[in-house]
Amino acid sequence: MAHFNPFRTRRTSDDVPRSRIPSPEENASIISQLLFTWLGPLLTTGYKRPLEYEDIWLVPQARSAAYLAQNLMKSFENLIIDKQHHGSRRRWGLPVLAWALHNCFKFDFWVGGLCQLVESILQAMAPFTLRFLIVFARDAHSFIRGEQDSRPPLGRGVGLVLAITAMQVIQSFSSSHFHYRSTLLGGQSRSALIAVAFSKSLRLSRRGRAGGELGMTEATMVSTGQPQDQLRWQILKEGWSNSRVMSLISTDVSRIEQSCTTFHLVWTSPIAILLTITLLIINLGYSALAGVAVLVLGLTALTKVVKVLARLRAAVNMVTDQRAGLTQEILHGIRFVKYFGWESAFLHRLQAIRASETSSLQILHITKSAIGAAYDGEKVAGRSNEPPFSLENISVAISSQELVAVVGSVGCGKSSLLSALANDMRLVQGTMKFNSNVAYCPQSAWLQNATIRENILFGRSFDKELYSRVTHACALEADFALLPHGDLTEIGEKGITLSGGQKQRVNIARAIYSDAGIVLLDDPLSAVDAHVGNHIFNQAISGLLHGKCCVLVTHQLQVLRRCDRVIWMTNGLIEAFDKYDGLLESSISFRRFVQTSGTVSSGETQANEEIEDSTCAPKEGAALLNDYVSEDKRKLMQEDVKAVNSVPWNVYHVWMKSSGSILNMAAVLILMCIFRAANLLTSLSLAWWVSDAYGLSRASYIGLYAGLGVAQAVLLFAFSMVVCIYLIVLSSLLGSFGFIIAYFHYFAIALAVVSVVLVLAVSYYRSSARELKRYHAILDGAVFAKFNEALVGASTIRAYGREEHYVRDIHRAIDDMDGAYFLTFANQRWFITGLILSYSLSLVGIIQITVRYFADVDNSMSSTERLHQYTSSLAREASLEEDAAFRLRSSWPESGEIVFESVQMRYRPELPLVLDNFSLTIRGGERIGIVGRTGAGKSTILSTLFRLTELSGGRIMIDGVDIAQVGLHSLRSRLAIIPQDPTLFRGTIRSNLDPFGRHSDLEMWNALRQAHLLPGEDPSEATGLAIDATSDATDHSLRDIQTATQSPENNMETRITLDAIVEEEGLNYSLGQRQLLALARAHLRNARITLIDEGTSSVDSATDVLVQKTIAQELSGGKTLIAIAHRLRTVLLYDRVCVMDQGRIVELGPPLELWEQAGVFRGMCDRSGITQEDFSDG
DSSP states (O other), X not given: OOOOOTTOOSOOOOOOOSSOOBXXXXXXOHHHHHXXXXXXXXXXXXXHSOOOGGGSOBOOGGGSHHHHHHHHHHHHHHHHHHHHHHOOOOBTTBOHHHHHHHHHHHHHHHHHHHXXXXXXXXXXXXXXXXXXXXXXXXXXXXHHTTSOSOOOOHHHHHHHHHHHHHHHHHHHHHHHHHHHHHHHHHHHHHHHHHHHHHHHHHHOOHHHHHOOSOOHHHHHHTOSOOHHHHHHHHHHHHOOOHHHHHHIXXXXXXXXHHHTTTTTHHHHHHHHHHHHHHHHHHHHOGGGHHHHHHHHHHHHHHHHHHHHHHHHHHHHHHHHHHHHHHHHHHHHTHHHHHHTTOHHHHHHHHHHHHHHHHHHHHHHHHHHHSTTOOOOOOOOOOOOOOOOEEEXXXXXXXXXXXXXXXXXXXXXXXXXXXXXXXXXXXXXXXXXXXSSOEEEEOSSOOOOSSBHHHHHXXXXXXXXXXXXXXXXXXXXXXXXXXXXXGGGOBOOGGGTTSOHHHHHHHHHHHHHHTTOSEEEEESTTTTSOHHHHHHHIIIIIIIITTTSEEEEEOSOGGGGGGSSEEEEEETTEEEEEEOHHHHHHHOHHHHHHHHHHOOOOGGGGTTTSOOOOGGGSOOTTOOOSOSOOOTTTSBSSOOOOOOOXXXXXXXXXXXXXXXXXXXXXXXXXXXXXXXXHHHHHHHHHHHHHHHTTTOOOHHHHHHHHHHHHHXXXXXXXXXXXXXOHHXXXXXXXXHHHHHHHHHOTGGGGGHHHHHHHXXXXXXXXXXXXXXXXHHHHHHHHHHHHHHHHHHHTHHHHHHTTOHHHHHHHHXXXXXXXHHHHHHHHHHHHHHHHHHHHHSOHHHHHHHHHHHHHHHHHHHHHHHHHHHHHHHHTSOOOOOSSOOTTOOOOTTOOSSOOEEEEEEEEOSSTTSOOSEEEEEEEEOTTOEEEEEOSTTSSHHHHXXXXXXXXXXXXEEEEETTEEGGGSOHHHHHTXXXXXXXXXXXXXXXXXXXXXXXXXXXXXXXXXXXXXXXXXXXSOGGGOSSEEEOSOOOTTSTTEEEEEOOOOOGGGGSOXXXXXXXXXXXXXXXXXXXXXXXXXXXXXXXXXXXXXXXXXXXXXXXXXXXXXXXXXXXXXXXXXXXXXEEOSSGGGGTTSSEEEEEETTEEEEEEOHHHHHHTTSHHXXXXXXXXXXXXXXXXO
16 A cells, blocks of 8 residues: 655654653643644654654553553452452452452543443434434424424524534544553553563473373362362363463453453443433333333343353364464474474364364354354363372482482483472472572573573673683583674574584583572583583583582483482482492492493593593684674574555455455455445435335335345345454445435535545554554564563573563563554544544544544554565475476485585575585495584584575485475475484374374384383283383473372383373473484384484483494384484494584594594594494494
8 A cells, every 4th residue: 555645745864763762641731641642743753754663652650561560460469368368259250360450450441431431321312412403403494494483593503513513522532532541451451461471481380381180289279169179170280381371371361451442331331221211212202112122032142142152262262272382383393394294294284273263263253143053162182190290209418519410211200300409390298408599401402582692691790701711611612603793693592593512502501600509400411522522521510510519410321430429210219329339339220220321431431531622612813702793793583574664555465365365355345335235225215204205105115114124134144254354444434425325415525525634644644553563563573472482491590590580571572562552552542533623523433433444454454464574575495396397206215325516505695604515425225424513514414405494505416316306395205304302292192103194003103112112022012102101300291399208109100002192392201202202203204314313312321222223223224324423432333424524524434444543533532432342342
């Protein structure tokens, strides 16, 4: 839509303010607030030039998120105390939260209610007041025609006109301020609720997130049998996953916001109805009660419809939560979806849920228009009834200067123990005491969307000397040298621009820099190369953390001798706690575990010596720490782009086509025109009847009027099925013309003049309205991004005591969002108020409604514009299917030969090459290991094979076929991968292994057996998948710490089936278990080429030995195997090893030959304690 500013003669040179200023509304006069003239400066600026972020005024202190959240919590707590004293949870049928919101915002609430009451009363009285004016006009007309002698007083007519005008103006002002106050109230309620929900989510335990069967203590708490307690029981069982919390603040909070504009109709409408009935009786007598009787009879049906609507809304909410949760899971695991070529499977699943949601919404809207419609929600499978996992009999005392290791098999509860120590699990019984603050380094590194330096500092002041020591100890200096702007480089959401090892080392550096007295490290060395791991252990864990209390979960048994004591865990219990040598003597199970792993050898003594790794040092002359980098240069991630000027017409065109066809729009317009024509003819037929315009009988006029009324009712029903907001606008326009034609024929001429003024006013208004809406959309997205980021990292945030910092951060984001939001609807009220004062009585209400909907459409189309920009402007992947002219062999790839020819790859055109002239030929059936320090480009090789990022130069051939010509689905579906950080999706084990349903149960059981997830060799003997219920603390089902004296059998392994529930992101399984399930996936795919990205880094050594044997026997028998290895021992028996550094091959050959050459690979082996015997023994 073209931008029209007729009086703009030149572009203004006004400078953008350097900082934002407070909103002038608080200090504005009563007249200014009544007329919204306090918005004038902003509108003028917006008319002269596009608004910038700095132009948006700050919200007043009384509307800030911190102030609102504090008041809401205070009111809520007072009401809870009152409920405890008086035993009343509800008053007038409203829950405590509703009364808490009322107490916080009662001034705006009742001012808006008063405005709505005045509007309703005046609206009811308007027709009867107009009756007196009609009588006056009739008497004047009769006097002029000589039909009566007395002349009606002129003053009476003028007084009536002024009175009606005043009533209309007051009604319009009341309506305008009612909408302003109610929208303001809704916005403040939303801000307060989001802020309170955020604070609560940071305190939510893993038990609360996961849900599941209630423990004995919780069951006692909600065993009263009262309905509200039964609801609490259900909520506790369902849990509050991240997607459900996000749905709460996006969907449920929005509904509360919307209800603020309709709540007052509940009590003002009956008053208006009673007033209307009274006036009808006065004017028409008791015959008017016949219509009242019909109204009363209709209330019964209406009550039933309301109940049906409530059930439908609940069903829609359930499906909406499913859709939002799946969408979030797909976005978080999009890389994994692409790896396996599962785009279509998840797209179909999402479309099925969306179709169910759309169907429910259609039924919901139809029910609003038709009485008697009914709908039953689909029943879904319930959650597991297994009792929640608990750590039992945990009794340990660790001194302030001890380094304690925690070891055990996969799923024994190691991470749960650290999670408990980090106060991330519920303490059911017993006590925990700390004499210092805690730093927590979780197994899955969590990073915030900021610079590397900000992630390491994590709110602490910058100490350059300490910072340098920490980054050196964590081997980050060389990474800083490779990044475009060193440690001031922004790393994106979840640190997406960093490798897994880099993220983990930043995670470790944050824990060390916090200078906490107690440091909890959950398997931090599994994601880094062996030599880098040795450097970190020597320089960081045994170096900078020396003298602190450090608890280290690890699968690398070679470090146990250097720890003061070792905790040996089995099935959620601490079986033994002693020095390493003492455990070998006293614990048979620990000794068997160490012997089975076979990793602690005499050669590892050398690995435990402090060795300075040259690859951990930066290049000479490289700038490591940057004092300043401009904001625009430090970003690797693309900023959100805001459009300027008007929403183009093509956006409207795309929006119309999204309904399926432009013809749908035409059909609706035709239907709407017929409806409006019937409406107009109904009014005209009544006028014809009164004036007997055509000399028909009374029965004919009655029949015509009744027939048109029935036709109008039918058309109204059909029209309500398809009406949308843009149709409401056109409907209002057509209704306006019908009103004018029906009653004021000649006054329609004035519409041309009014239209010119309207165009000028709209142009002045829209210049600011569009930009405010666009900024609101961007800032609203920032709130949800920050909220989601904190939800994912809640454990880390709590452990470091950074809750208040993140609460203040979300408060600032909410205030920024509200700054644009409040100005958006205040701008609309300014426009409506101007129209009230500018136009004549007859068009006030009509134009007010028309312009209000027009403004809503224009603002809402900004959101459509953003969606259109996202779907059309961003770079896309190649087609999932190959070109029709290209014929891919059905048996491809036959041998699995891979040829890299001078491959170059960079993530963005302006960034440096990650792979630089990389050339490598991998023979079919060959096993090759890719090694090198973190960030050398190892994982990038996998990305190029799966075409997650297209090449900047060169090509990759698989069995003589250039993969650039192969469709993405064909390529990815014929490769298999075991990633370092595997992803599981909400559903079942079956749906995660085989989402397409192409494999039999026997094949899936065999895959699970090969991944060592079944207890027996014969899957037919197993009743289900043997997964320890004692999963690690990354598991959402690991909920409670319990020091009760229960039998160990309570936490022994539990058998589940292929239909066992998988929670959001698979967090009811430990990371080690998820890696084994990823191995089962790869085995089930049975691809000719398998790629492994350190796929067993989080499993214990004994299991790793078994898995490596499985990989050698099952996955690589005549098949091509490419393994990205951090632990050199896993690739010692491979055919060849490729050593990489800075995107290039530095050494290539058989492992033993490279070891004998005494080059880079030999140095890495020496630092890992690998001797010549290991090349034969494995």
